[in-house]
Amino acid sequence: MGKKVLMKGNEAVAEAAILAGCRHYFAYPITPQSELIEYMAKKMPLVDGTFLQAESEVAAINMVLGAAACGVRVMTSSSSPGISLKQEGISYIAASRLPAVIVNVTRGGPGLGNIAPMQCDYFQATRGGGHGDYYTPVLSPSTVQEFADMAPMAFEIAEKYLTPVMILGDGMLGQMMEPVEFPDAYPPQKDPSEWALGARRTPDDRHIINSLYIDPYVLQEKTETLFKVYEEIKKNETRFETYNMDSGAKYLIVAHGTAARVAKSAVDALKEEGVELALIRPITLWPYPYDAVAEAAKGKEKVITIELSMGQMVEDVKLAVCGECPVEFIGKAGGVVFTPEEIVSLIREKIS
Amino acid sequence: MENSQDLLIITGSYGSGKTEYAVNLAVEKNQGGAPTTLVDLDVVNPYFRSRDVRDQFSSLGIEVVAPEGAFTHADLPMLSPRVKGAVKRTDRTVILDVGGDPMGARVLGRFSQDIMARAYSMALIVNTRRPETEDLEKVLNMAAMIQRASGLQITELVANSHLMEFTDTDVVVEGIAAAREAAGALNAKFTRVCVLEDHLDNVDASALDAELVVLKKFMKKPWEPGCRKAYRC
Known part of the structure; x- marks a missing residue:
């Protein structure tokens, strides 16, 4: 290097x-x-x-x-x-x-x-x-x-x-x-x-x-x-990355790209409060890691998709999870990005 | 008006840390008791510009001159009509945050007559971990091009070598050496070395034989702790 x-x-x-x-x-x-x-x-x-x-x-x-x-x-x-x-x-x-x-x-x-x-x-x-x-x-x-x-x-x-x-x-x-x-x-x-x-x-x-x-x-x-x-x-x-998967988390976050950076900061912040979240980040969006997302969602109470849009990848997440558990969406339009505090409180709302 | 307050021009290569330095300098001058104006002259970068701290600064009493309203978020080569007035003001310390590279510095040419009519200092911010200014030769080349584009003289050099979380003593020392040598060649002063407060733990301050300025990070990425508001470009 x-x-x-x-x-x-x-x-x-x-x-x-x-x-x-x-x-x-x-x-x-x-x-x-x-x-x-x-x-x-x-x-x-x-x-x-x-x-x-x-x-x-x-x-x-x-x-x-x-x-x-x-x-x-x-x-x-x-x-x-x-x-x-x-x-x-x-x-x-x-x-x-x-x-x-x-x-x-x-x-x-x-x-x-x-x-x-x-x-x-x-x-x-x-x-x-x-x-x-x-x-x-x-x-x-x-x-x-x-x-x-x-x-x-x-x-x-x-x-x-x-x-x-x-x-x-x-x-x-x-x-x-x-x-x-x-x-x-x-x-x-x-x-x-x-x-x-x-x-x-x-x-x-x-x-x-x-x-x-x-x-x-x-x-x-x-x-x-x-x-x-x-x-x-x-x-x-097909490529993907997982984060905090072995934590016994009850909830799975799915996010890619910049949204995954925001999501990762939320996983870390909530961990400090004793709330565990697992994260899967698709690296290839096509081919989509359907099997990996399905596997990661197994046994979870809820899957939350985070995107900087009104919700597009969430449809692939739903295809992957296939009704095994509820799939929720957090997103924003207009090019506005979540602050660390904001994303934490939005996730907290979804899991409370 | 009495010519008592300074006009400080901050230039450098793209990504050298000019905006972070200019914003910190505005806070420093303001805390030192000088009424301070920060002028955003960046027509090059679409994100991470000093106009992003306008709300934060208005509560500190620091004036920010930049495109207003919807134009705040535009990528147009336009300037606030208040810039011309600001560069002539001698009742406030005025800091010009100039866009990167000669392309960004060209904007200064528009105001160079007014600037040369008064005392000013023009700093070149040097980060040797940016490929365009990685060694002395490239720093001098950048300096020459910025001087030509702006029609103004660089009077001081500020070392700002960093690699974000990978910043260590060697990286900072390398920046001091390049800035000091470049200052000699440009007949300018080498003044200060910057280290971001988040990186201080990785840097041996006693190894830095220069005035150390500890910078606070204002230009945060949206996922970085303490990012103040929903990020807008």
Whole structure:
């Protein structure tokens, strides 16, 4: 590991992507993600990479598609409204079976909303987002270090399964500074001759990048293949973290990303008062750790989901818990984040 | 008006701890008996800005000049119309919290005529654990770019090397060395070294051969104990 430095989440994920061999980045600026594009603008020329500020988010995501088709590690980033604009391209990338990384540093919504941190893009991120039958693996960091570590992880997953991968941060993770370390070595890119244009392995090995299949039977077969890959992703890539699970807690908290930081502070505060809470933090939001949440909820009196939204992940929690015990929700709209005291009193209300 | 009160300009690289220092300095000056005004000139950062302490400061009697109303939460490159008046005031100690990097310092150019017409000090806050200012060469480069963008001279250096909860004596000492050397090269004074009160236990204060300023943390993350209000950007 190199020396510990202090970085914003936006800077750290950009640096990690470059260290992981990303040499192509296309994007359009938007708060609270702009430091990421600024970092890329500054650093890409120093490593002979390509930085391009596209004329729009739609253009940027299609440049990503093009670069991915050529077999290079490529990334784009934006914040909520910009990610909405990219959805058509993400659907095309998923259908074309190309590896690419998309970072969403979310902001308050709906609409133009505001620049405050919110988790209200959960549905969009975990349900494909664009049109058609597809999913995108979604990674949810909760520290700046994890945000950085997810860049190489996202490239690896993208190349292993030939899929776009989304890192879903939020404005708080993008803007706040924390100490971060970068490993000395990163996993190398997978041999792109498997998918890239112009990389015939045998004379008959033609790579045609396409997402248009006029014949319904061909589209059916292509889509079924995609879903076989999704089963593999579910089996191999589902990730989560647990906290205070062996405390004999009667209640389970489920939270991801920034909300999990708030939740963790509440678990610690209530522990001091003699109230035990178990916490599970999904790290992959798709595939969702349904089995782990179900297991953690076993024997609990209540499950409480905490989100910085009006309640989106709570639907996955309900699917996981499947009526075994009540699932309650604590959330906030508008990009307002709970204070430590507030979250403790809201949890206390739910368990009293 | 008698030119009795100071104009203190706080600059530095992005994330050097300028705002935390500026906010603490405002409290220090106010407690020292000087009527104090803190001016938020940050048009770069969307979160963690000195305007976040406005309510807290109004109860202490410290004036905060920053965009008001709905514009408090905007990410627009705009300034309060009261800034121009504030930089000319000599009946109050005025502290300018400038946005990071030359980009943030460019805002000062708008007021440099008024600033140069009076006495001022301009501090460069140095955190050697920020990659953009990790060594002497980079600190001097940052200083030169900030001076060019603002049209003003850096007169003092403040060491503020830290790594949040991983701050230790070595990290702080490394910051003192860089700030002291940079001060020599810039013909400025090395004045003080900052340590956040939460980190004092990890730092051997006797190893710091400089005036120690213990900072109180105002720019808290929402889950940190004592965060005062529901976080709004």
